[in-house]
Amino acid sequence: MPLTDAQTTVAVVGAGAMGSGIAQVAAAAGHEVHLVDAAEGAAAAAREKLATTLTRLVEKGKLTAEERDGILQRIVIGPAADGDLRELPPVGLVIEAVVENLGVKHDIFDTLADHQDESTVLATNTSSLDVNAIAANLRAPERVIGLHFFNPPPLMKLVEVVRTTQSSGDVLTEAMELMSRWGKTPVMCTSTPGFIVNRVARPFYGEAQRMVQDGVADPATLDLALREHGGFRMGPFELTDLIGQDVNLAVGTSVWLQTDRDPRYEPVDAQRRLVEAGRLGRKTGHGWFEYADGGQAVDATPDEGRVRELVGGPVETDPVARTIARLVNEGVDLVRRGEASAEDVDTAMMLGTNYPKGPHQWLAEIGAATVVEQLRALDTAFPGGRYRVSPALEDQL
Numbered sequence: 001m002p003l004t005d006a007q008t009t010v011a012v013v014g015a016g017a018m019g020s021g022i023a024q025v026a027a028a029a030g031h032e033v034h035l036v037d038a039a040e041g042a043a044a045a046a047r048e049k050l051a052t053t054l055t056r057l058v059e060k061g062k063l064t065a066e067e068r069d070g071i072l073q074r075i076v077i078g079p080a081a082d083g084d085l086r087e088l089p090p091v092g093l094v095i096e097a098v099v100e101n102l103g104v105k106h107d108i109f110d111t112l113a114d115h116q117d118e119s120t121v122l123a124t125n126t127s128s129l130d131v132n133a134i135a136a137n138l139r140a141p142e143r144v145i146g147l148h149f150f151n152p153p154p155l156m157k158l159v160e161v162v163r164t165t166q167s168s169g170d171v172l173t174e175a176m177e178l179m180s181r182w183g184k185t186p187v188m189c190t191s192t193p194g195f196i197v198n199r200v201a202r203p204f205y206g207e208a209q210r211m212v213q214d215g216v217a218d219p220a221t222l223d224l225a226l227r228e229h230g231g232f233r234m235g236p237f238e239l240t241d242l243i244g245q246d247v248n249l250a251v252g253t254s255v256w257l258q259t260d261r262d263p264r265y266e267p268v269d270a271q272r273r274l275v276e277a278g279r280l281g282r283k284t285g286h287g288w289f290e291y292a293d294g295g296q297a298v299d300a301t302p303d304e305g306r307v308r309e310l311v312g313g314p315v316e317t318d319p320v321a322r323t324i325a326r327l328v329n330e331g332v333d334l335v336r337r338g339e340a341s342a343e344d345v346d347t348a349m350m351l352g353t354n355y356p357k358g359p360h361q362w363l364a365e366i367g368a369a370t371v372v373e374q375l376r377a378l379d380t381a382f383p384g385g386r387y388r389v390s391p392a393l394e395d396q397l
Contacts, residue, residue, distance in 0.1 A: 003174040003177070008092035011094045012036065013098060015046035018149065018153060019098075020050055024050055024071060027075050028067075029181060029183070034089070038098075039082075085108065093178075095124075105124060109134055113140065121174075124147070128250070131144065132165055142168040144167065146195070147160075147179070148162060158347075160189055160197065172188065185351055188340065189339055193258035196345055197349065200331050200348075200359065202330070203327055205239075209268040209271055217310060218303070220299075223235020224304065229307070238288075238289070241282055241287035244280050264385070264386050266386070274288070314377075315374040316378060321374055324366070326375075327355075328393075331358065331360060332392040368393050368396035372393050376389065
């Protein structure tokens with residue numbers, strides 16, 4: 001049975017926010033979904049929490065009662081619900097959404113490969129681990145892919161469909177079609193560290209953090225500059241406080257380590273110190289900013305005069321030009337390596353991070369000569385390889 005058939009049964013392993021959200025999406029598309037979690041009672045509790053969420057949507061007129069009941073009826077708490085994957089019935093697709101630990105994921109995929117048919121597609125929702133490593137030594141590794149959803153899955157349109165060196169072309173094609181059928185916008189990429197979004201986005205956080213560390217401006221001022229003059233919906237400091245400094249640092253560190261400590265992705269000491277101090281953002285009441293009980297930052301007043309001094313000045317102290325030059329460089333370099341298409345890179349960055357433009361759209365607007373000049377100036381000011389120019393840009397000169 002093809003994946004795109006609504007009669008295809010789906011299993012979701014992991015009943016946290018991501019897993020339960022993915023289960024909701026699959027059930028809303030008409031699939032029977034078996035929800036599984038290693039913690040006793042977690043899958044059942046997640047289904048109850050989802051029932052409350054869906055009832056609120058009914059009350060707001062965004063869902064009918066019949067639609068709510070249908071979604072809940074299709075989410076099954078069966079014999080495997082408390083984590084015994086050997087009890088899972090035959091399914092067409094399994095999506096794993098558990099902790100970012102390679103050993104844990106290996107155990108899950110080993111069991112699934114041994115107890116499901118070789119035609120069952122095994123997908124991981126990992127955001128930072130190598131899907132090739134997850135698929136290593138499995139029976140029928142060609143059916144293993146990444147399906148990286150963004151949080152919250154019911155609302156976010158983007159899904160990164162990740163191919164390993166062994167993934168079947170037919171499986172990838174069906175997965176792309178399935179995600180479209182689920183109302184998502186799929187993009188294809190290889191299992192490069194961070195995939196598209198989490199790799200290309202590193203400069204958005206890192207450049208601003210380095211500017212604070214170097215004393216160029218305070219976080220609130222740089223946030224304002226990037227919002228008002230860069231067109232970004234949120235600045236990097238308010239955004240990482242929302243995400244969680246520990247989460248953002250963990251992803252950045254994973255990309256850095258998987259790229260053999262490439263200086264382009266090296267985490268910033270200032271962020272490391274925040275995490276070490278337990279200043280993780282809104283969830284702890286203090287990150288780059290301090291937060292009142294209602295979640296409002298109480299010390300995020302920008303210096304508008306300083307913004308006017310920085311934007312349009314030398315690239316070394318212009319947060320907008322500096323950030324966009326690096327985003328362009330990352331985007332075109334990913335395409336040069338054959339890891340994604342230019343169209344998919346731009347789509348991913350606009351949908352996955354709400355950027356106003358994709359890297360290639362910025363490149364067309366600014367011009368390769370200007371971007372290369374900016375990067376070379378940054379490389380001179382801050383040597384060490386962080387600002388090395390992609391050959392894909394140099395080829396356009």
